[in-house]
Structures are given as C-alpha cells and as structure tokens.
Amino acid sequence: MKTPFKNNTLHLGIAEKGKILTLDGNYPLALHYFREAIRLCSEGEGADVFFQHYSQCVMEVLEHMSAYDEVLDYCDKVVHHLDVKVQSDFSNKLLASTLERAGIQCLYLGDVDSARVYFDSAQKRIGKGRLPITDRLLFWLIRGYAITKKQIVDLQKKNGYFVIDKSKLRPDIAIDLPSHNAPF
Numbered sequence: 001m002k003t004p005f006k007n008n009t010l011h012l013g014i015a016e017k018g019k020i021l022t023l024d025g026n027y028p029l030a031l032h033y034f035r036e037a038i039r040l041c042s043e044g045e046g047a048d049v050f051f052q053h054y055s056q057c058v059m060e061v062l063e064h065m066s067a068y069d070e071v072l073d074y075c076d077k078v079v080h081h082l083d084v085k086v087q088s089d090f091s092n093k094l095l096a097s098t099l100e101r102a103g104i105q106c107l108y109l110g111d112v113d114s115a116r117v118y119f120d121s122a123q124k125r126i127g128k129g130r131l132p133i134t135d136r137l138l139f140w141l142i143r144g145y146a147i148t149k150k151q152i153v154d155l156q157k158k159n160g161y162f163v164i165d166k167s168k169l170r171p172d173i174a175i176d177l178p179s180h181n182a183p184f
Helices: 010-023 027-041 045-065 068-083 091-107 112-126 132-142 149-158
Strands: none
Touching: 010 027, 010 045, 027 045, 045 068, 045 091, 045 112, 068 091, 091 112, 091 149, 112 132, 132 149
C-alpha cells in the first residue's frame, strides 16, 4: 500500500530526525526512527536508494552501541540483497563498503581471520585504493600488527566512514514521530 503523503517523502524527515538523535547519542530512539523510515520508503518510489542509505544509518547506530554481532547480521543481509541485484558501479561500491563494515565489526569482536576475509573480499570487488580503511587495515593484518579500537575509529573519522555527519544535517526537514508510534 502506498503512503498517503505527498511524493511519499515522509521518510526523509523521519530519517533526518534519526540522524539528529544519533548525534545526540540517543541510539535506541534513533534506531526506531530509521526503521520507521525504512518501512515507509519501501512503499514508495526510489525505495532501493533510500533503503540502502537508511540501512547504513541503522548499521552505524548499532556500531555506536557496540552491537557488533547485529551489525554483522545486517551486513550479511545487505550483501545478500546486493548480490542478487544487477551489478553497477554504485552497488559494487556499496557492497564493498558493507564488506568493509563487516570486517571492522569482526576486528571489534577479536575475529582477525574473518576480518581479513571481509577486507580481502571488499578490496577484490572494488580494487585497491578505493577503500582507504580497508587498504590500511588489510595491510596491518597481513603484517600481523595488533589493531586497537582507537586506531580503527581514527581511520574511520579520517576517511569519512560515518554517513551520519553533523555538517550534512538538515534539521529544517526533521519530523518527530507521533507519540503513539514511540517505542517506549
């Protein structure tokens, strides 16, 4: 069923509010907003692009919550979803960045061998030099270096890993969910 809102764009404002909540550190409520945005966008035009972006937002929030196993599950679903689609430069880049995200979660969980497999797959899919975090972490893993969480976060910040960024916020379009839709 299509949403009754003009141009089916209500999800944009809801997702924007989710981004604001994320930057405020209210991760559980941000997740609720992103999941509602995903539900709404799946009913309208351009659903794939919005689904992919909002999925990245969900994974980012879960990563901030240290819910690494959940992020890995999400990554596996996104990888499966993208693998069955027609391949394009955009989907290959998204797939590689999702593999990178999965590798990072494995490092956080202490599973160096799986991390290396994910990073290697990401690099093979898109080529060296296109994912600097993958390139650096794979380089370190191949040489047997110990990698700290701080080193990972520093690489993420330096290379624009996070899609939720204060400089890209549009608070003017943010929409609060009705109170009857609140998770708490």
